[in-house]
Amino acid sequence: MPRRLAPLLVPLALGVLGGPRRAHAGDDAASPNEHYTLRAELGAELDTNAHRTEIVNVAGVANPPLVSSPLARGVLAASLSDVPAYGQQIAMSATLAAKTFANAAARDEDVGIAETTIMWRATVGVSSAVALSNAYYEAFQRDAAAPIYSDDRRDFRSLSPAVRFLRALGDHTDAGVVAGYRLFVFKPDHSYDFQAPTAGLDLRWGRETDDGAADWEAAFHASYERRAFGGHPFVATACMSSACPPVSGAGDRLDHFATGAVEITRTGRVLLGAGYALHVNLSNSFGETVTRHFVTARFAAALPFDLFFSARAEILFAHYADEVVVAQAQDAAAGRAFVSIEDENRNNARVELSRGLGDRVQLIARYTFYANELGAGDVSYRRQTALLSLAFLLEK
Secondary structure (H helix, E strand, O other), X not given: OOHHHOOOOOOHHHOOOOOOOOOOOOHHHHOOOEEEEEEEEEEEEEEOOOOOOOEEOOOOOOOOOOOOEEEEEEEEEEEEEEOOOOOEEEEEEEEEXXXXXXXXXXXXXXXXXXXXXXXXXXXXXXXXXXXXXXXXEEEEEOOOOOOOOHHHOOOEEEEEEEEEEEEEOXXXXXXXXXXXXXXXXXXXXXXXXXXXXXXXXXXXXXXXXXXXXXXXXXXXEEEEEEEEEOOOOEEOOOOOOOOOOXXXXXXXXXXXXXXXXXXXXXXXXXXXXXXXXXXXXEEOOOOOOEXXXXXXXXXXXXXXXXXXXXXXXEEEEEEEXXXXXXXXXXXXXXXXXXOOOOOOOOEEEEEXXXXXXXXXXXXXXXXXXXXXXXXXOOEEOEEEEEEEEEEEEEEO
């Protein structure tokens, strides 16, 4: 399987409910019976590397040109939560989004997504709860003319049913365990489809400072997926050069994908956050065993003139167990987890400035810079995006 798809999304089944929430019998009385939001966003963006092209700095390698293009984007999202009966809660959400490029050379990057989640939660005793959920996520990308490698496509479907048990361990600490199943379809090449039982653990601690000026929160998450693929694993050949890259072997491909993450956040007049995540994929397919380290930092604050500023940075270091041959050099900075039409697992930094234009309208300006991860060797990557959009919000 191409390295770009090695993570194939951090498990949606483990994140659909958000973090653990303390369950008390009196919660329902303090919660409104119904709450809904409807959000629409429309904007114009510039993408300096629409095809997310990597440059291979090796003699004799012909690199494709970088394609820059303006594009239009739109998002329509809705959510609903309700308390149908004492001790029970339901929540659901749906999102439709799309990007369409103006440059004809980038039209094959036009993409849309459809996403839905649904959850039913019931209290068990005074301090526990059980929740059933399902998450559906599908990306639709315009067909591309040859030569376009299938691993460059963001065209997939993911379905993740799960059951979660949550318990309050004290006044400030919650825990949750989750078990589920993952069905993943990679539409350009079904040999990369997989099914996987999933398991996860969440721990969350939160506390307000003595003066009430800020909240501290620490969270830990771990997950595991046993991914059984529909295709065969790749195996190394004797020479392992550009003339004889890995070939398809016998049997079925099997990956063991595990993650662990910890994050600390302080929310007061400003928001400060820092985190670390570890992704480990052990595979019987050549080139797919990889360890990734992510370090993240977040900042947000209100500014004068009703402006709001936020920033986020992520540094990634990846180590592959197998050496990449020149014939696969275009994938040497691989491991892209196409979680959405936005996300990209590379070193990145994002800054955003927004301002409310009345109670229901918001003006948003965003700039994002991407670069290949540390340790990418002879492969270089640069991409920048700049967005200006208007968002409209209705809620009850």
